[in-house]
Structure formats: structure tokens, C-alpha cells
Amino acid sequence: MTEPAAAPTSDDATGAPSGRRRGPVASFLRETAIVLVSALVLSWLVKTFLAQAFFIPSASMHDTLLEGDRVLVNKLAPGPFDVHRGDIVVFADPGGWLDQQAAPRTNVVQDALIAVGLVPQQSEDHLIKRVIGLPGDTVASAGGGSPVTVNDEPLDESAYLAPSVGPSQRAFEAVVPPDSIWVMGDNRPQSADSRAHQGDPGGGAVPIADVVGVAFVTAWPLDRFGMLRNPGEVFEDVPAP
Numbered sequence: 001m002t003e004p005a006a007a008p009t010s011d012d013a014t015g016a017p018s019g020r021r022r023g024p025v026a027s028f029l030r031e032t033a034i035v036l037v038s039a040l041v042l043s044w045l046v047k048t049f050l051a052q053a054f055f056i057p058s059a060s061m062h063d064t065l066l067e068g069d070r071v072l073v074n075k076l077a078p079g080p081f082d083v084h085r086g087d088i089v090v091f092a093d094p095g096g097w098l099d100q101q102a103a104p105r106t107n108v109v110q111d112a113l114i115a116v117g118l119v120p121q122q123s124e125d126h127l128i129k130r131v132i133g134l135p136g137d138t139v140a141s142a143g144g145g146s147p148v149t150v151n152d153e154p155l156d157e158s159a160y161l162a163p164s165v166g167p168s169q170r171a172f173e174a175v176v177p178p179d180s181i182w183v184m185g186d187n188r189p190q191s192a193d194s195r196a197h198q199g200d201p202g203g204g205a206v207p208i209a210d211v212v213g214v215a216f217v218t219a220w221p222l223d224r225f226g227m228l229r230n231p232g233e234v235f236e237d238v239p240a241p
Helices: 024-049 108-116
Strands: 051-055 070-074 088-092 126-133 138-141 148-150 172-175 180-184 211-220
Touching: 051 211, 070 088, 088 180, 126 138, 126 148
Parallel strands: none
Antiparallel strands: 051 070, 070 211, 088 126, 088 211, 126 180, 138 148, 138 172
């Protein structure tokens, strides 16, 4: 005789297959955890490869950038894209530029949020300046507020210099080494930039390898939101080195 097929087991009166169903609370928590982890991973990927936020701690870039501003930095330059004269760049301390600056204290939570890119990078080991010279350029000034010249071409920097600030009270002249850039702050009297480090290795120039990226937007506070555009017209008459 043929035995009758076994009746399907069920865990309720409707005949639904056996097994524990996930409750609505558990499902919500699981979906929320997936969203949060995905957001953190995406934020980390963006911070690592595309863009990163930085906090402005000093007055060296007035009035372009003020203390407390947060800027977003394009990490594709240098890299797939080049760094140009006039760009505002964030770079790691080449050595000795920030020895006297106290590092702000952070806790474990802040460190974790910085690591994944949800909080701006503290600037205790980074600087932000404007690129004035590229590899091979001769950058100079006679001092006393006279113009900065690049390859003997005087610059009109009024588009970005702080009001009532001259191009350079300090006299200097330097040839930018290969794979390096010459940087200066927009608030020249308050900026310990390449001019102040000519006695350091590299003669004050910053290795391009130390550049994190090019700042392209002031993101915070909201009343200062705006694009940081390259003033290309300032450098358009500069000849090749």
C-alpha cells in the first residue's frame, strides 16, 4: 500500500511553515543597523578617496577663510588632477611648521567620527595656504609691501589678499624645487608660510607628496557657505619658468 504523504507542519492555525518569524522591532533594528553601517562605510570611502572636511584654526587666510570655518577638500588633486597656482591647498606639516601649536583634545567618540569623515579633521598637523609657485618657478619680493613676482612677472593679488595688507613685508627670493610648491597665506603678516621656512630643508617649499588636496568650498558656518574659486586671472601672465 502507498502511504499517504505527510501533512505539512505548521506553527499556527493558518498552516504557515514552521520557524520563528522576525518581529517588527527586530526587523526595524536590523534595517537601521544596515543603513548606519552602510552610511559609515560610504563616509569613510568618500573621506579616504574623494573629499575631506577640515577645520580652520588660525587667521593666516583672512578674509578668504576665518577661524572656525569648515572647508571641503578635493582629494583628487594632486592625483588625477593637477595643483595650480592660486589653489588653496591643505597639506601635512613638512616638518617644524607647527611645533609651537597645541593640539586640541579629542575623545574616543570624536576620534572615531573624524576617522570615518563625519567630523572635520582637526588641524593640529595640517596647514592651509594658497599656492603661489609651482616646480621651477622663481618666487620673489623686494619686501616693504612690494608685489610678489613669479618668474619676474609681478602679481596683482588684490582679489584675495586681506584688506590693507601688502603682498609681502619680508624680502625673499626662491626657486621652487622639483615636485614642490611655494605657498603663502592671504593674511601675509599673520602667516608663517614658505617665506618663514627658507632655512628648512626644501628652502620653504612644500613637497607635493604632503598635499592632502585642494579646498573647493566653505561648508560651515552656513552664512559663509560658498565656493573657493581659483583666481586664475592673477597668474595668467606668468611665463613658464
